[in-house]
Amino acid sequence: MIVESLLPLASLDASSFGEDFQWSLPERFNIADAVCRRHADGSNKLALIAESTDGSCRRYTFDEIDKLSSQLANVLVSLGVVKGDRVAVILPQRVETPLLHLAAHRIAAISLPLSVLFGDEALRYRLFDSGSRVVVTDSVHAGLLASLLPELPNFLAVLCVDEVPDQLASAYTGAACRCLDFYRELNTNRARGDIVMIDTHRDDPAFLLYTSGTTGPPKGALIPHRALIGNLTGFECSQNGFPQIDDVLYTPADWAWTGGLLDGLLPAWYYGVPVVALDNQGFAAERVAALMSRHKVTCSFMPPTALKMLRSVPDLFERHPSSLRSIMSAGEAVGKALHSWGLEVLGLSINEMCGQTEHNYLIGNCSAVLPVKPGSMGKAYPGHRVAILGDNGALLGDNEEGEIVAHRDDPVHFLGYWRRPEATAAKYTDDWFHTGDIGKRDSDGYLWFLGRADDVINSAGYRIGPGEIENCALQHSAVLQVAAIGVPDPDGLRGDIVKLCVVLKPGELESDVLRDAIRERIRYRLAAYEYPRIVEFFDSLPMTTTGKVQRAELRRQHSREHTR
Numbered sequence: 001m002i003v004e005s006l007l008p009l010a011s012l013d014a015s016s017f018g019e020d021f022q023w024s025l026p027e028r029f030n031i032a033d034a035v036c037r038r039h040a041d042g043s044n045k046l047a048l049i050a051e052s053t054d055g056s057c058r059r060y061t062f063d064e065i066d067k068l069s070s071q072l073a074n075v076l077v078s079l080g081v082v083k084g085d086r087v088a089v090i091l092p093q094r095v096e097t098p099l100l101h102l103a104a105h106r107i108a109a110i111s112l113p114l115s116v117l118f119g120d121e122a123l124r125y126r127l128f129d130s131g132s133r134v135v136v137t138d139s140v141h142a143g144l145l146a147s148l149l150p151e152l153p154n155f156l157a158v159l160c161v162d163e164v165p166d167q168l169a170s171a172y173t174g175a176a177c178r179c180l181d182f183y184r185e186l187n188t189n190r191a192r193g194d195i196v197m198i199d200t201h202r203d204d205p206a207f208l209l210y211t212s213g214t215t216g217p218p219k220g221a222l223i224p225h226r227a228l229i230g231n232l233t234g235f236e237c238s239q240n241g242f243p244q245i246d247d248v249l250y251t252p253a254d255w256a257w258t259g260g261l262l263d264g265l266l267p268a269w270y271y272g273v274p275v276v277a278l279d280n281q282g283f284a285a286e287r288v289a290a291l292m293s294r295h296k297v298t299c300s301f302m303p304p305t306a307l308k309m310l311r312s313v314p315d316l317f318e319r320h321p322s323s324l325r326s327i328m329s330a331g332e333a334v335g336k337a338l339h340s341w342g343l344e345v346l347g348l349s350i351n352e353m354c355g356q357t358e359h360n361y362l363i364g365n366c367s368a369v370l371p372v373k374p375g376s377m378g379k380a381y382p383g384h385r386v387a388i389l390g391d392n393g394a395l396l397g398d399n400e401e402g403e404i405v406a407h408r409d410d411p412v413h414f415l416g417y418w419r420r421p422e423a424t425a426a427k428y429t430d431d432w433f434h435t436g437d438i439g440k441r442d443s444d445g446y447l448w449f450l451g452r453a454d455d456v457i458n459s460a461g462y463r464i465g466p467g468e469i470e471n472c473a474l475q476h477s478a479v480l481q482v483a484a485i486g487v488p489d490p491d492g493l494r495g496d497i498v499k500l501c502v503v504l505k506p507g508e509l510e511s512d513v514l515r516d517a518i519r520e521r522i523r524y525r526l527a528a529y530e531y532p533r534i535v536e537f538f539d540s541l542p543m544t545t546t547g548k549v550q551r552a553e554l555r556r557q558h559s560r561e562h563t564r
Contacts, residue, residue: 001039002272006232009241012369018382029202029225032105035269040066046274050095053280069102071191078190079156083108086130090114090137093277096161097255100136108198112208115256117527124148126210138162146171202226211357212465220418221357230412234361234381235267238328238351239299240368243271250276251301252283258357264301285313293320303331303461308493311341328353331461332495336374358414359406359433363447376446393429403453404439405432455551457486460494462529469530472522478508483541483549487558500532501554510537
């Protein structure tokens with residue numbers, strides 16, 4: 001069963017771009033039903049093509065996904081998971097990742113995707129803050145979690161998707177939390193049978209997605225079931241009409257992030273369209289081009305960093321002929337060079353999109369209907385209201401610079417930050433949600449990004465908050481003061497890279513050894529993508545009169561020094 005488009009392209013025109021579109025939301029809505037169960041009709045419709053780096057490939061139908069997720073839901077219930085509990089998954093693009101999400105949503109639990117790139121501190125914070133009850137992961141991360149058990153008292157079980165060696169099992173001996181074999185549990189009697197799908201309200205929480213800000217630790221954004229519907233108009237437009245006959249989708253974006261999960265996998269499944277997955281933590285242009293060619297991928301979410309890597313390989317698509325008809329790109333600016341490359345090499349106009357975890361798929365292009373202005377973010381997608389807000393709290397007119405804000409009366413809008421009502425309230429002026437992006441709207445209604453109101457670093461499609469990096473670096477015995485900033489990637493691949501500005505304690509000497517030690521601490525304790533590629537030592541950091549580091553001044557200093 002393929003679901004018809006919510007917003008057929010024939011209903012759109014460039015002048016209005018769906019301004020009269022009205023949402024029609026069901027009161028009762030469950031993501032597991034919408035993206036899987038209703039497609040499990042006995043027709044064995046293909047859902048997932050899962051490739052591994054060892055060369056193996058497994059295909060799963062919606063009927064199989066539905067059965068497996070039902071079994072996993074029964075296992076979660078038998079372990080003691082109830083409505084509202086948080087259950088986590090730490091895996092790359094492999095079948096068990098969506099199984100955990102669907103199983104959680106069947107029983108009205110809240111799923112928490114976590115990146116395999118996270119180190120122990122990043123995992124400890126998110127699992128403790130969320131109060132997660134069960135984690136699905138591999139033996140490597142199960143071993144890491146064993147060392148964190150004393151600090152995670154809410155844990156019931158770790159379900160390991162590969163073999164549980166004796167040494168790992170013994171690490172859980174005597175602990176309240178058990179380490180269990182994922183597939184052995186799915187084959188137990190308590191996993192059998194079809195669990196009743198809990199009737200969830202559209203506003204019930206479905207996901208807890210941690211997002212980085214400029215101050216303090218990451219915050220958990222609570223995403224409701226209805227948010228999937230809110231993504232759909234933008235998804236359809238950014239893929240130049242979706243679905244179409246024989247569509248297949250692939251994204252290299254990690255399913256632990258909003259981009260991979262809610263901009264790729266789940267919207268495609270909503271329409272009954274198969275998704276290609278690659279169980280790999282890195283991006284290799286040759287391998288990805290071959291993968292897309294082999295499976296005749298027609299649609300993709302491809303971050304700009306990945307596009308730049310594809311562009312850097314000569315004659316890549318001559319060796320691996322492309323079936324792509326549309327590409328959506330987000331995470332950083334696409335730019336004129338990539339846009340021209342897409343037209344020349346792939347014969348398509350790359351549709352730039354802009355959204356946030358809290359308010360996703362908000363602004364973008366649809367080259368099938370809307371003329372693309374290279375460098376522009378595009379227009380607000382149908383069903384979403386966007387404005388430019390001035391410093392005085394008033395909405396601004398065309399060509400006036402201010403903060404891009406989005407109206408909260410929107411199905412894609414989040415429920416708030418997990419257990420942080422003050423942080424949630426601070427994101428609003430009246431009913432307008434602050435995106436933190438500075439921009440303007442031209443007389444044609446196109447939006448143009450000018451910079452960040454805060455200091456979030458956008459690197460290779462990842463949003464990186466400086467606070468977590470700074471806190472990690474400060475734990476090094478030689479570090480007195482530190483500031484993390486984003487600076488342009490000299491290689492031109494990642495947008496920005498992380499630069500760490502460090503003041504050492506009295507008596508400590510600058511050295512390459514110390515510089516590398518600080519770098520490696522962040523790489524392994526937080527995440528590889530937060531790795532500071534530049535570490536510079538300072539005698540002091542520029543400060544405001546209230547004692548805050550002036551990161552903007554550090555960025556200006558870096559720019560002056562590298563543009564001479």
